[in-house]
Amino acid sequence: MDGERHGAARMRRITLWIVSTIAAVVLLFSYRTSLGGQAPSPVAGAAAPGIVPSPPAEPRSTRSTGSTRSTGSTVNGTVAQTRWGPVQVQVTINNGRITEVRTLLRPSGNDRDDEINGYALPRLRAEALAAQSARIDAVSGATVTSGGYVESLQAALDAAHVG
Structure with missing residues (x-):
């Protein structure tokens, strides 16, 4: 017993x-070692939100006073702070249509971030171009980055008075 x-x-x-x-x-x-246990600090090198001047580029950003539907413009979205890092996009608009979306900032710092962004960012860009708006689906496995992408994209479209 x-x-x-x-x-x-x-x-x-x-x-x-x-x-x-x-x-x-x-x-x-x-x-997650990329965060180092600290809160994210302000992003150095982030592009200022708003309409980007045409070449020759000036270091300051300008605001549009009218619609961009009949002319071309390039607009930076705001920096979306996500839990994995900052996300910022730049949108080029010609005649009221989104003709290009570039990623200016993305989460980085380790191989996993680079792997996720390697497949997620091209898909998000393609969806934004196809939808002609920020109403796009999140990419599976990159939900947080997708949310930041949509937030920055919508800010850029709002600044450009589009979509």
């Missing part, structure tokens, strides 16, 4: 040890 109690207690300890080890391994692999 005494041996059975010790055997059951030993099994509980072994089970607890295995569960604890698995939990520690899961936590270790889910830790």
Whole structure:
């Protein structure tokens, strides 16, 4: 009888040890080293939101006072701060149509971010060009970056008085 109690207690300890080890391994692999445990700082090198001057480019940004539907313009969206890093896009509009979307800022800092953005950003660009608006679907596996992309894209379209 005494041996059975010790055997059951030993099994509980072994089970607890295995569960604890698995939990520690899961936590270790889910830790994001690109954040370094600190909140994101203001983004250096981010392009100012608003309409970008035509070449020759001036270092300051300008605001549009009228519609861009009949002329061409390039507009930077705001920097969307996501939990994985900043996202900012630049939109080129000609005759009221989105003709180009460039990513100015994206989450980076590790191979996983680069892998995700390598497939997500081209899909988001293609969807924005096809939809001619910011009403696009998020890319599976890149939901956070997709949200930042849509936020910056909508800000650029709002600044350009389009869509």
